[in-house]
């Protein structure tokens with residue numbers, strides 16, 4: 001809703017409601033550079049619905065008279081609106097700058113609290129940037145100065161092994177079985193009643209502000225104000241207990257190959273070798289105690305000297321590693337706070 005603003009008579013100082021174009025006390029006309037204001041000492045007076053006007057006055061470029069937005073020509077000199085100097089809000093320059101009445105200055109004074117949120121927001125953004133910067137991987141350029149490798153061959157033994165499982169694999173012969181706990185599930189045991197303090201926002205009236213519409217009227221802007229109240233609330237909370245789920249566990253004997261040992265080799269060079277072994281890679285119709293070679297695994301590193309002269313080990317797959325040469329420049333990433341390659 002719109003309310004009437006006021007202007008101050010420049011001659012006698014009377015505060016005049018904006019729908020009057022002349023001072024009722026001395027007859028002085030509303031000045032061209034009028035600035036409307038709200039007078040807190042006067043009651044709020046609502047504008048009749050049919051008189052409501054949300055558009056700002058425009059300035060005549062010839063006589064600087066303020067004209068209502070609805071006027072196509074200047075009410076004073078007849079100049080066209082299309083040549084307007086600007087509107088109330090975009091006034092080019094005041095003809096006679098006049099300090100606002102003290103009372104109005106105080107009314108428009110906004111508490112500094114508004115900046116608090118901004119500062120907090122900036123702090124949050126700055127903090128995020130620092131965290132991002134801190135955890136962002138850093139790319140290093142290093143020179144390969146050497147190599148290291150580790151390789152191993154699993155040694156498998158054929159035997160009868162005792163194992164247990166919830167299912168018997170093929171080839172397993174069951175020795176015994178037992179009901180055992182396989183997992184747990186949460187079961188509702190009982191309810192507990194607790195009193196909790198619950199914060200609740202309740203309406204606590206309105207904050208009313210008046211926005212200068214630039215034509216003598218002000219828009220009443222109401223924003224609801226809230227306050228936090230605490231209520232004691234009884235809440236019912238479920239209490240669970242863990243209930244075991246039983247299943248049959250089988251203990252069985254099974255004849256199979258199983259890794260029991262490894263043959264390991266390693267060196268700081270570029271020529272990986274597998275351990276020498278007489279063990280066969282496979283045995284047809286094995287007997288208990290027979291051994292064979294199992295799987296082969298390897299790890300391969302390049303020794304890299306970084307910009308600061310520190311050396312780091314960067315791990316590669318074998319296929320990449322074998323093509324790297326001493327003196328190669330390589331890039332790798334680390335965290336800012338660590339020398340360990342990612």
Ligand SMILES: [Zn+2]
Pocket residue numbers: 009010011012013014023024025026027028
């Ligand atoms: Zn007057």
Ligand SMILES: [Zn+2]
Pocket residue numbers: 060061062063064065074075076077078079
């Ligand atoms: Zn004019």
